Each structure stands twice: as structure tokens, then as C-alpha cells.
Amino acid sequence: xxxxxxxxxxxxxxxxxxxxxxxxxxxxPDMSFLEMLDVLNQRLIEHGExxxxxxxxxxxxxxxxxxMVINGVANGPEKGTTVCQLHLRHxxxxxxxxxxxxRSRAFPAIKDLVVDRxxxxxxxxxxxxxSVRAGSAPEANTVLIPKETxxxxxDAAGCIxxxxxxxxxxxxxxxxxxxxxxxxxxxxxxxxxxxxxxARAMVRQMDREGFGACSNHxxxxxxxxxxxxxxxxxxxxxxxxxESLAPSEATSGKAKNAKK
Amino acid sequence: MNLAPKVPSxxxxxxxxxxxxTVKLVSPANKGNFTVIVVGTGLAGASAAATLADLGYNxxxxxxxxxxxxxxxxxxQGGINAAKNYRNDGDxxxxxxxxxxxxxxxxxxxxxxxxxxxxxxxxxxxxxAQGVPFAREYSGYLANRSxxxxxxxxxxxxxxxxxxxxxxxxxSALCHQVTLGRVKVFARTEMLDLVVAGGRARxxxxxxxxxxxxxxxxxxxxxLATGGYANVFFLSTNxxxxxxxxxxxxxxxxxxxxxxxxxxxxxxxxxxxxHYQSKLPLMSEALRNDGRVWVPKLKGDTRDPAEIPxxxxxYYLERMYPGYGNLAPRDIASRATxxxxxxxxxxxxxxxxxYLDLTGATARLGEDAVRERYGNLFEMxxxxxxxxxxxxxMRIYPAPHYTMGGLWVDYGLxxxxxxxxxxxxxxxxxxxxxxxxxxxLMQGLADGYFIIPYTLGEYxxxxxxxxxxxxxxxxxxxxxxxxxxxxxLLSVQGRRTVDSFHRELGAVLWExxxxxxxxxxxxxxxxxxxxxRGQFWEDVRVPxxxxxxxxxxxxxxxxxxxxxxxxxMCRDALAREESCGxxxxxxxxxxxxxxxxxxxxxxxxxVWEFAAEDREPARYVEPLTFEAVKPxxxxxx
Numbered sequence: 001x002x003x004x005x006x007x008x009x010x011x012x013x014x015x016x017x018x019x020x021x022x023x024x025x026x027x028x029p030d031m032s033f034l035e036m037l038d039v040l041n042q043r044l045i046e047h048g049e050x051x052x053x054x055x056x057x058x059x060x061x062x063x064x065x066x067x068m069v070i071n072g073v074a075n076g077p078e079k080g081t082t083v084c085q086l087h088l089r090h091x092x093x094x095x096x097x098x099x100x101x102x103r104s105r106a107f108p109a110i111k112d113l114v115v116d117r118x119x120x121x122x123x124x125x126x127x128x129x130x131s132v133r134a135g136s137a138p139e140a141n142t143v144l145i146p147k148e149t150x151x152x153x154x155d156a157a158g159c160i161x162x163x164x165x166x167x168x169x170x171x172x173x174x175x176x177x178x179x180x181x182x183x184x185x186x187x188x189x190x191x192x193x194x195x196x197x198x199a200r201a202m203v204r205q206m207d208r209e210g211f212g213a214c215s216n217h218x219x220x221x222x223x224x225x226x227x228x229x230x231x232x233x234x235x236x237x238x239x240x241x242x243e244s245l246a247p248s249e250a251t252s253g254k255a256k257n258a259k260k
Numbered sequence: 261m262n263l264a265p266k267v268p269s270x271x272x273x274x275x276x277x278x279x280x281x282t283v284k285l286v287s288p289a290n291k292g293n294f295t296v297i298v299v300g301t302g303l304a305g306a307s308a309a310a311t312l313a314d315l316g317y318n319x320x321x322x323x324x325x326x327x328x329x330x331x332x333x334x335x336x337q338g339g340i341n342a343a344k345n346y347r348n349d350g351d352x353x354x355x356x357x358x359x360x361x362x363x364x365x366x367x368x369x370x371x372x373x374x375x376x377x378x379x380x381x382x383x384x385x386x387x388x389a390q391g392v393p394f395a396r397e398y399s400g401y402l403a404n405r406s407x408x409x410x411x412x413x414x415x416x417x418x419x420x421x422x423x424x425x426x427x428x429x430x431x432s433a434l435c436h437q438v439t440l441g442r443v444k445v446f447a448r449t450e451m452l453d454l455v456v457a458g459g460r461a462r463x464x465x466x467x468x469x470x471x472x473x474x475x476x477x478x479x480x481x482x483x484l485a486t487g488g489y490a491n492v493f494f495l496s497t498n499x500x501x502x503x504x505x506x507x508x509x510x511x512x513x514x515x516x517x518x519x520x521x522x523x524x525x526x527x528x529x530x531x532x533x534x535h536y537q538s539k540l541p542l543m544s545e546a547l548r549n550d551g552r553v554w555v556p557k558l559k560g561d562t563r564d565p566a567e568i569p570x571x572x573x574x575y576y577l578e579r580m581y582p583g584y585g586n587l588a589p590r591d592i593a594s595r596a597t598x599x600x601x602x603x604x605x606x607x608x609x610x611x612x613x614x615y616l617d618l619t620g621a622t623a624r625l626g627e628d629a630v631r632e633r634y635g636n637l638f639e640m641x642x643x644x645x646x647x648x649x650x651x652x653x654m655r656i657y658p659a660p661h662y663t664m665g666g667l668w669v670d671y672g673l674x675x676x677x678x679x680x681x682x683x684x685x686x687x688x689x690x691x692x693x694x695x696x697x698x699x700x701l702m703q704g705l706a707d708g709y710f711i712i713p714y715t716l717g718e719y720x721x722x723x724x725x726x727x728x729x730x731x732x733x734x735x736x737x738x739x740x741x742x743x744x745x746x747x748x749l750l751s752v753q754g755r756r757t758v759d760s761f762h763r764e765l766g767a768v769l770w771e772x773x774x775x776x777x778x779x780x781x782x783x784x785x786x787x788x789x790x791x792x793r794g795q796f797w798e799d800v801r802v803p804x805x806x807x808x809x810x811x812x813x814x815x816x817x818x819x820x821x822x823x824x825x826x827x828x829m830c831r832d833a834l835a836r837e838e839s840c841g842x843x844x845x846x847x848x849x850x851x852x853x854x855x856x857x858x859x860x861x862x863x864x865x866x867v868w869e870f871a872a873e874d875r876e877p878a879r880y881v882e883p884l885t886f887e888a889v890k891p892x893x894x895x896x897x
Binding site: 011012027028030031032034035038039042044045046048049050051053055056057058059060061062063064065078080081085087089110111114116117118120121124125126128129130131132133134135136137138139140141143144145146147150151153154157158160161184185188190191 | 310329389393398424432433435533534646755
């Protein structure tokens with residue numbers, strides 16, 4: 001296969017950045033998209049140029065490292081697929097492909113296709129957990145969870161934190177990411193005591209990080225490599241609203257402490 | 261080299277309880293005065309960091325990924341074992357223990373394995389409490405599946421993403437501790453050296469992967485939870501970034517390296533499709549539950565598998581190992597697969613492949629049931645190969661997956677350097693010469709949640725630790741060495757890329773130190789690796805500079821270490837003149853081609869001590885004694 005690539009090159013945060021064109025003539029349809037970039041990079045190094053920086057690790061669609069925008073679509077043209085799982089057989093010989101990093105105010109650029117997604121970690125730190133001490137857990141089968149509930153929680157828990165939802169949202173919202181975690185833990189009985197406090201803390205942090213608000217464009221759902229449904233956004237919004245209108249005692253206590 | 265295992269006295273069943281009840285404790289008021297460095301945020305690292313912080317220690321956490329949540333434990337698929345006996349099918353702590361010891365071909369330390377089995381149930385309790393959405397029965401009770409090497413059903417799972425969910429559980433606990441201010445996470449930061457001062461591990465030297473800044477960090481203890489080294493083969497099931505640098509640097513600073521030749525080749529991976537291949541994705545062993553492995557009875561049969569009638573198929577695992585059939589342990593299944601392919605029965609373009617067939621299960625159980633159990637695995641297979649496993653059997657071939665070898669640790673997980681603890685896959689582990697499926701997650705979390713909190717306390721309570729600072733000479737020296745090495749990698753400016761060296765090293769190891777080994781091949785490999793290492797330092801090309809995000813520079817440092825580790829693997833494989841578990845020496849096999857152990861000469865852990873750059877490392881042994889389970893020939897027939 002022969003492909004023309006236009007790849008976003010940017011030395012660092014202060015560099016303006018630009019597309020650079022590369023012709024690549026001998027790739028195989030069985031190659032993954034990242035293997036094509038590997039081949040390109042080997043060639044660039046051999047020609048004394050700097051290779052394209054891009055993030056990748058597991059190469060089996062689970063670590064969430066490798067997000068990039070391909071021809072205007074986060075994670076590329078295949079539904080429910082990370083870039084590492086995207087193969088060239090989905091492109092045609094002679095195609096022109098534009099490759100860009102995630103673009104969002106909350107994801108500052110680092111280099112080429114690499115951006116800083118640490119805002120997502122800080123949202124998790126704000127409340128994306130159940131506080132349990134090692135050693136204090138009850139026998140696992142004492143908490144029965146209906147299969148349907150466990151399956152639904154698992155649907156939400158499958159989020160890989162890649163940030164495609166943010167990159168594809170016209171508002172730069174992280175609503176799907178946040179909602180997936182609020183829903184996963186909020187659906188389970190273990191997650192109930194901290195449920196509303198969690199929702200509020202995570203949404204507050206999302207706002208603080210400079211993410212936009214959700215206005216139901218549904219672009220996030222369309223590009224999510226794990227096919228996470230926006231129904232979870234509705235679920236999370238309900239928890240957040242409830243908490244905002246009638247704060248639970250625990251939360252107000254916590255908020256007072258936080259102000260000190 | 262002092263290899264005292266420090267196993268507590270008393271009956272096997274009481275050792276851990278006794279240890280916990282008599283271990284020295286650190287006063288709660290005093291814990292905040294201790295700083296602990298944790299390198300790696302997989303299951304072992306994240307669970308250890310969160311638990312230690314919760315106890316009150318100051319914890320500094322380092323990972324090379326952009327987020328702690330991306331450590332490679334995330335990719336574990338099949339499940340986690342626990343001796344809960346929820347199925348009432350004969351499971352018990354003793355059975356999980358004895359199966360793990362036998363699965364490891366009697367090359368692990370009995371007391372450690374027993375403790376692991378004993379702790380296993382508590383891990384499930386802890387994970388459920390954290391909100392890990394394990395699979396459930398319609399009644400709401402936890403579901404189980406079977407796994408290779410066992411006759412009971414004790415594996416807990418979250419679809420095909422168990423590792424992801426367990427890791428997110430540990431990561432969320434870590435996040436909680438960050439918010440409470442007891443953990444500081446340094447992401448995109450790679451450990452490049454260990455600092456040993458006054459005979460104790462007191463810090464590390466790191467490089468910030470974005471700014472290139474090299475920095476020393478001081479602490480009272482260092483925990484390495486940096487995973488295994490299967491990536492030494494270049495093509496493996498591991499994440500591309502997974503590397504051995506942390507443990508290798510610790511080895512060079514005096515930590516003993518145990519059983520480096522024990523590397524597990526996983527039987528069910530997607531075969532290589534081209535020279536550009538960057539990794540070999542794993543298809544969970546759980547598929548062998550409902551899947552049957554076969555090749556055509558006719559050599560070079562190129563018919564569509566659907567057109568090959570039952571009578572012309574060889575279900576070789578069922579034929580060779582009727583007792584366990586498709587659930588034979590990994591080493592045995594991999595070797596059988598290699599054998600049928602070597603004999604010319606392999607399928608696919610390369611002939612390096614066999615069929616893993618779930619079409620029968622789909623017909624029997626219905627597509628929905630199979631999809632629920634393995635849905636994402638099937639999607640992954642389809643994604644990569646463009647073929648639909650619902651309709652036609654998958655093609656699989658073994659690939660490097662896990663390393664049982666690693667830094668030697670005593671019962672308290674302490675290495676031969678005082679204050680250096682090693683957890684999870686990075687240590688030489690409880691898996692002996694072969695790990696059973698669904699046991700790695702169990703071990704990582706056992707080490708992190710339940711073992712290190714006790715053993716680290718014991719170390720602190722018994723040690724007098726002088727104050728150290730990154731400005732001390734030992735720290736500045738180590739920092740200077742790291743800076744010089746980085747500069748040296750950049751200064752070669754030769755003609756070959758880092759990857760080209762790595763691929764070549766991987767090919768040598770796969771050929772001579774892979775699924776089967778012999779003395780002549782191992783000697784040849786040692787020479788080839790040395791030559792390759794020489795070429796690397798003369799001809800590698802690392803573009804860019806040090807003060808920037810430079811992924812080639814990161815890789816170069818790791819490959820330089822692999823070029824040393826690869827030689828040690830061959831040396832260890834050569835010295836172990838027996839076949840056991842994954843280590844199959846052609847010279848030592850029974851008449852029907854099974855591994856032949858030599859308990860008289862090799863019932864021990866081999867531990868290597870680094871000498872100097874151009875000197876041969878020394879080999880020491882920790883003898884293994886078995887009281888509860890008597891070493892017998894493994895039989896899965």
C-alpha cells in the first residue's frame with residue numbers, strides 16, 4: 001500500500017506546530033496503524049531526522065495510551081477501536097491521512113502527538129474511589145449484586161481513560177469519562193455511602209481543570225473505543241444534581257473541613 | 261552472598277500467622293517519619309503504595325507511563341485465583357498451594373507459596389469492597405471459571421479485562437491517598453539507578469521523561485514493583501514500554517538475580533504476521549476452557565478448517581494429556597504446540613500456528629453465552645486478524661509472556677540489599693519454573709496489600725537508619741553516572757536504530773533460550789549477544805537530545821540493559837543442567853519427550869551476583885526443601 005501522511009509536528013509546548021507531509025510506499029494492509037508509524041520512524045531515524053513522538057504501550061487496546069485524531073476523528077474511522085487496534089486494511093491504497101494530537105485546553109501539548117492528560121488523574125483523585133482499608137473488607141459473598149447490576153457497572157468500568165471523549169467534544173467536556181466512573185461505583189452497593197459526595201467532587205474537579213460542559217452532542221459516545229454509553233452521563237448528572245440541591249450531611253461536613 | 265530465606269519456624273499452616281503476630285511494629289506516631297519509594301504502579305506497586313500510605317508512611321511513587329492507571333497489569337485478561345471453594349468442588353488453601361508448587365515444577369519456596377494461597381481469599385474480599393465488578397451468577401453470588409493446571413474452578417474474573425479492573429481498584433486506592441496527601445506520584449519518570457548508602461538501599465535516580473531532568477530521591481526504603489522482562493525477546497505479549505532497567509540497575513548495585521532463565525512462553529497468542537510486527541497479542545488462556553486446540557492430521561493441509569472433518573483433526577493436547585486435555589499447564593501446552601509445528605502440522609502461512617476452536621462451544625452454548633464470557637477477546641482477534649472467531653477457529657502460537665525469574669527476595673520480600681524490597685513479577689516469585697494461569701494477579705496483590713505492610717514494618721522497627729539527602733556523595737555520584745550514560749548513548753551517533761538491535765537480540769534469545777534450549781545453542785547465543793552488545797555501543801543511533809521528550813533515548817537505555825540481561829539468561833540456562841517447568845533442555849528429557857528434572861543437583865534457586873563490567877558473575881544457590889508436598893514427576897496425563 002501507498003499512503004500520504006500529514007502528521008502534526010510540534011517540538012514542545014511553546015512551538016506553534018505544523019503538519020509535515022510524509023510519503024510511505026510499502027506498508028501492508030495487515031499492519032496496525034502504530035506499526036505503520038514505527039516503520040516511518042525507523043526510516044526517519046535512518047535519514048537523520050527526529051522520529052514522530054506518539055504515545056503507545058500495550059498495543060492491545062486496554063492501556064489507553066495511544067489516542068490520536070485521524071482524519072478528523074478521534075481514534076480513527078473504525079467504531080469501538082483504539083488506534084493500536086486499527087489496521088491498515090481499513091484504508092485504501094493511495095489514501096491521504098491527517099494525524100493530529102488530542103486538542104483540548106485541559107490537555108496541554110507536550111510534543112508531536114503527545115499531550116498531557118494528567119487532568120484526568122486529578123479528577124479521579126478528587127473522588128473516583130471507594131474508601132476501604134486493606135484488611136477491613138467483609139467476606140466477598142456477603143454482598144450480593146444482581147448480575148444485571150454487575151454487568152452494567154462493568155460496562156461503565158471498562159473506560160480506559162484515553163481522553164477521546166474530550167478530544168471529540170465541541171465543548172472539550174470530560175463528561176463521559178467522569179460519568180463512567182461515577183456510574184461504575186454508584187451502581188454498586190459498596191459505592192453507596194460515598195455516592196453523592198463522589199459525584200459532586202469529581203464534577204467540581206472537572207470544572208476546575210478547564211473541561212467544558214456537556215451539551216449532548218454525543219460525539220464522545222461515537223468515538224469511545226470501549227463503546228461507553230452516554231446513558232451514564234444522565235445517571236451521573238442525577239447524582240450530581242441531587243447532591244447540589246440537597247447536600248448530604250457527609251458532604252457538607254467535608255466541604256467545611258475543606259474550606260479550613 | 262547471604263541467601264538466608266528467613267522463613268519463620270513452625271508448621272507450614274501457621275508460619276504466616278505466627279509471623280504477623282510476632283513481627284515488630286512501628287508506632288503509628290512514628291510511621292510518618294519514614295519515607296518509602298515505590299517504583300512501578302501495576303498491581304503490586306499501586307496496592308503497596310496505597311496500603312503503606314494508609315498506614316501512615318510517606319510514599320513517593322514513580323512510573324514511566326503518563327498515568328499510574330496504565331501500568332501493564334491493566335492488560336491481564338483471564339482472571340485471578342483464590343481458594344474460596346465457592347464451587348464446593350474440592351478447593352482449599354492446601355490444594356491451591358500444592359497445585360502452584362507442582363505447576364512450578366518444584367522450584368519455588370514452599371512457605372511463600374503457602375502464604376500466597378492463604379492470602380488469596382482476602383484479596384477477593386478487598387477487591388469487591390473497592391468496587392471491582394467481578395462476574396456474577398444470576399443469584400448475585402460471585403462467578404468462577406476454570407484455568408490451566410487446575411481441576412477446580414477458582415478463578416474470579418471481569419469479562420476478559422480482569423487485570424484492568426483490579427488495577428483500577430488499586431489505582432483508585434492510590435488516588436485516595438494522593439488526595440489525603442500521603443502519596444506523591446511522579447508520572448513520566450523513569451528510574452535509572454538505585455542508590456545504596458551505608459549498605460542499605462536509600463534512594464533512586466530518575467529521569468523526567470518530558471524535561472530530561474535527572475534527579476536523585478532519598479528515602480528509608482525502596483520498593484521495586486517494576487514487572488518482568490519478557491520484552492527482552494522484542495516480540496512478546498508485554499506492553500512496549502515494559503522493561504527490566506530498574507531490576508537490572510539494582511542487580512548491578514548488588515541485588516542477587518534469581519533464575520533469570522525461567523521465562524514463560526504463553527501458548528495462546530496471535531501468530532506473527534510480518535517483519536514489521538511490534539508485539540504478539542495474547543488471547544487469554546481462559547479460552548482453553550471452552551476451546552479445543554487442534555491441527556490437521558495431514559501434514560501441510562491447507563484446506564479451510566471448516567472443511568476438515570473431525571476424523572482428520574488431531575486434538576493433540578487431549579491426545580497427549582487426557583487428564584487435563586486443553587487445560588494442561590502453559591509450559592506443557594506451549595511445548596506440545598511447538599512440537600506439532602516443528603513436525604510440519606502447523607497451520608497458517610508461516611506454518612507456525614495451531615487452531616484454537618470455539619466454534620463447537622458457540623454451537624453448544626449459543627453465541628450469547630460465549631460472547632459474555634469472551635466477548636472482548638473475540639473482538640480483539642477479529643480486529644487484529646480480520647477473521648471472525650465465531651465462525652472459524654482462531655490461529656494461535658506461543659509467545660514470551662511472563663518471567664518467573666527476577667530479583668531474589670527472602671520471605672519478607674527483601675532482596676540481598678537491605679532496604680530494597682521487590683514485589684510482584686519483578687521478584688523471583690512464588691511460581692517456580694512455571695506460573696499457572698490467573699496466579700500473577702494474585703501474587704501482585706498479595707505482595708502489595710497484605711505482605712509488604714508487615715515485612716516493611718519489621719525492617720523499619722529493627723533498623724537504625726541515618727539521615728540521608730540527595731546532596732550526599734553516594735547520591736550525587738549515582739546521578740553523575742546516569743547523566744554520563746545518557747550522554748554516552750546520545751554520543752555514539754552510529755548507523756543502526758535501537759529497534760534493529762532489539763529485534764536481533766530477541767531473535768537470538770527466541771532461537772536459543774526460548775521454548776527449548778541446549779548447551780551448544782546457549783554457548784553460541786552468549787557469544788552472539790556479547791558481539792551484539794559491542795556493536796550497539798559503537799553503532800547505535802539515538803536522535804534528538806537529552807533535555808526533551810526523547811522516546812528513542814528511553815528505548816536505547818532499556819535495550820542496553822537487555823543486552824546484558826540476555827547474556828545472563830543464557831548463562832543461567834546453561835548452568836541448569838536439567839529440564840524443569842518452562843526451562844526445557846534438549847539433553848534432559850524422558851523417552852516420550854517430557855521434561856526430566858534433576859532434584860539431586862538442581863533442587864535450588866540459582867542466584868547470580870554481579871561482579872564487574874568485564875568479570876563473570878558468580879552463581880550462588882538457595883537450596884529448596886519440600887515438606888508438605890513431595891517432589892514428584894509432574895503428570896497431567
